[in-house]
Amino acid sequence: MTTYSIMAPFVPHRPEQLLPYAALTQWSNAYRIWQGQALMNDPFQDFAHVAASGFRVPTGTGVTLMPLRHPYQAAIQAHSLAVASGHPVVAGFGPGAAAFQHSMMGAPYRSQLGAVREYVQVMRALLEKGEADHAGEYFTCHAPLAPFPRPPVEIGLGVLRPRMARLAGEIADVAITWLTPAPYLRDVVVPALKAGAEAAGRPAPRVVAMVPLALTAQDRNPVELAAASNTAHTMLPHYADMLHRSGIETSTEDPRGNAEALVAGGAYLYGNQAELAARLKEYADAGADEIVLNVTGVHMRYGERASLMELEALLEAVAR
The missing domain is CATH 3.20.20.30 (Luciferase-like domain)
Structure with missing residues (x-):
């Protein structure tokens, strides 16, 4: 059965601006509240504020941009949000435009699909196994993430074209x-x-x-x-x-x-x-x-x- 959710229809300057939309999610038949990438407030922190304000609902980031955070930090933030909200989290990521990658890293990823694959591999190892042991072309992570009871975290990928869709599959x-x-x-x-x-x-x-x-x-x-x-x-x-x-x-x-x-x-x-x-x-x-x-x-x-x-x-x- 298809569910219906809502997107926060703006980039918040302060996290409390999300509260009316979180309240709508909690008190209506909306399943989840989503937020896209924000370059002022971090969406994981925004949703943690929403949960601390009493609106504990499923959340999703659709999508946050990989160049802004290492996959270890991404796993920590997704885990923390699930613990704070008490509800499932979709942690959605994408590489962003090549120009944005260049502005953050000095050059775009040599392979968009290769970078995405490594990012997901590190996140999944941390969230599901409690430890990542990965040395790749784009990301390196040899570190644990201590297991702790929490609602599910789903790893999402932004998908526009066939090759990324196949990789997401x-x-x-x-x-x-x-x-x-x-x-x-x-x-x-x-x-x-x-x-x-x-x-x-x-x-x-x-x-x-x-x-x-x-x-x-x-x-x-x-x-x-x-x-x-x-x-x-x-x-x-x-x-x-x-x-x-x-x-x-x-x-x-x-x-x-x-x-x-x-x-x-x-x-x-x-x-x-x-x-x-x-x-x-x-x-x-x-x-x-x-x-x-x-x-x-x-x-x-x-x-x-x-x-x-x-x-x-x-x-x-x-x-x-």
Whole structure:
């Protein structure tokens, strides 16, 4: 059965800004609260603050960027959050854009897939075996992580394209997609996940689809909302390539045209409650085990009250 979760629709400057969304998660049928990478507050620390404030709910990071933390530190943070919250954690990671890797490390990873594989190997050894003994091209870790009772920690990978999807099928617990239309999820991502899992002789990972969307309203323009939500993503080469593969053409020279293409191509959903419930069911039918409602465009255009009301209405629609 597909579950529905919510994304914090902004980058918090202070962790208490997340509390209304954590409260919504705790008091509604939302399964989990997610936060993307933040370069001001760390998402693991933000969620620990949320738990200390009394809102103990399942959490997910989708996705945090590998160059910012060694996999040993990543394992400690994920473990600590699970202990603090008392609920399962999805620790989602990705290598980020090559330009970001260069800015953090002086050069991008020689092999994106090779670096991701090593990162997951170290994290899994620490979280499942209590010790890592790894000397690789990208990461070295010869250290224990003392076992301690805690809720499950699932290791997630950000997945956009077939090769990363196949790798996620081999090594990840969760595959996390962002801005991927439902047909692309069905025809490209899920088959690659299954192929990787079959090659590794293991079950396929759960699929989490982060879906940007908004409800229709008289004063709203879906293109403006899509632009507010995802213009930055359409400017990154790996997102542009994924969108091209899904039939959506973007350009670094035409942000508004990119937003129009996202709406027309089904990467950004816009409609009334019934229409969006039907569109989200397409993601479930395509293989999504968890669908994350992302109303960032609404939040950026209309503010916190509007985004909370939007999420309530969407959760009510999918519960019918």
